[in-house]
């Protein structure tokens with residue numbers, strides 16, 4: 041991510057000024073945003089080299105309804121529970137009301153600054169665009185960036201290895217809840233529920249989010265890797281998720297995937313498993329089929345029959361393997377340009393993070409999980425972002441394999457799909473493996 045630096049801006053007149061700041065990299069832009077309290081998102085799409093960064097000049101982010109057709113260029117990040125059903129009347133009267141009278145909880149980072157870091161080796165370039173922003177804010181940003189560049193000292197490479205924070209009752213509590221879930225399934229109240237847990241580790245100093253992001257990009261080329269800074273909560277969320285929720289490309293091709301069933305991607309002797317030869321149990325096949333069925337039910341609700349279904353196949357996701365089925369729709373051919381927005385509303389939360397039936401599973405999670413999931417198992421991704429001279433695309437992913445950074449403290453989240461045939465201890469082990477996706481990178485464990 042080095043070499044020429046160019047800024048395209050017509051409206052602000054900051055070009056000369058910003059060029060004098062030298063060649064800021066993702067880290068410079070990210071740290072400048074952080075120091076000014078501006079939200080920022082940094083991401084890399086699956087199987088791509090380019091990295092994207094946006095900075096929003098809205099210190100308190102707007103809560104929006106996730107409408108891919110209406111939103112300007114930016115980045116969405118939604119909690120698992122993204123509707124505040126008991127919102128106060130004043131909030132309900134606010135401009136952020138959606139048609140159903142419910143105040144949405146999805147955060148939107150508008151792309152006031154957008155930078156692309158081309159990752160094709162030697163010829164990499166960066167481009168930054170300034171959009172819709174008051175010139176004083178822009179000036180403040182570039183002046184801060186310039187001062188930062190002048191006083192730049194080489195940062196320590198590592199902030200030390202994190203130390204786990206012991207939680208002696210966590211496993212017993214999780215396994216007890218899995219037992220309750222199995223009983224509820226046997227009573228016929230549910231077919232599947234995804235139960236999650238947290239794991240905390242502490243660093244000696246606050247870790248460098250951009251450095252962690254870069255390491256995750258390197259280690260997990262097929263994942264959607266992201267770092268999102270939300271200053272109003274003092275949080276940075278970092279993830280390497282394998283699960284696409286909804287994407288619509290510049291040609292109007294819609295995609296979604298159903299992902300479930302988990303096993304290690306490695307044999308006990310450390311050699312990599314061959315995905316095509318992976319064996320899956322009936323429990324895992326059923327667990328994943330429920331997610332696919334859920335997607336097909338959503339298509340049925342909108343009477344959409346023309347979709348291409350591929351899978352299930354074994355999918356490698358870093359240290360793990362899952363069963364995945366992909367669904368593709370040509371929105372132009374079916375004359376359904378709003379399909380992305382409609383499906384995003386219908387799909388979340390899918391049976392990969394919530395369960396079946398959805399409402400019963402949601403209520404079970406609320407009643408039994410000891411923590412608030414916050415942004416874990418919500419969704420996130422760029423909206424209407426143009427890159428590589430292509431038209432705007434939106435790519436929204438399920439927010440799993442993620443962690444919340446609050447200063448020196450990292451909270452990892454992981455869940456496992458519980459069905460009638462679940463074994464509580466095995467489900468706990470599965471959440472341990474899922475936590476390893478990020479932990480391995482933080483521990484510098486190759």
Ligand SMILES: C=C(O[C@H]1C=CC=C(C(=O)O)[C@@H]1O)C(=O)O
Pocket residue numbers: 234236283299300301302362391392393440441453454455456457474
């Ligand atoms: C809920 C998570 O993963 C989902 C995605 C793939 C496999 C899953 C499973 O096997 O349970 C989960 O449904 C998570 O990583 O926290």
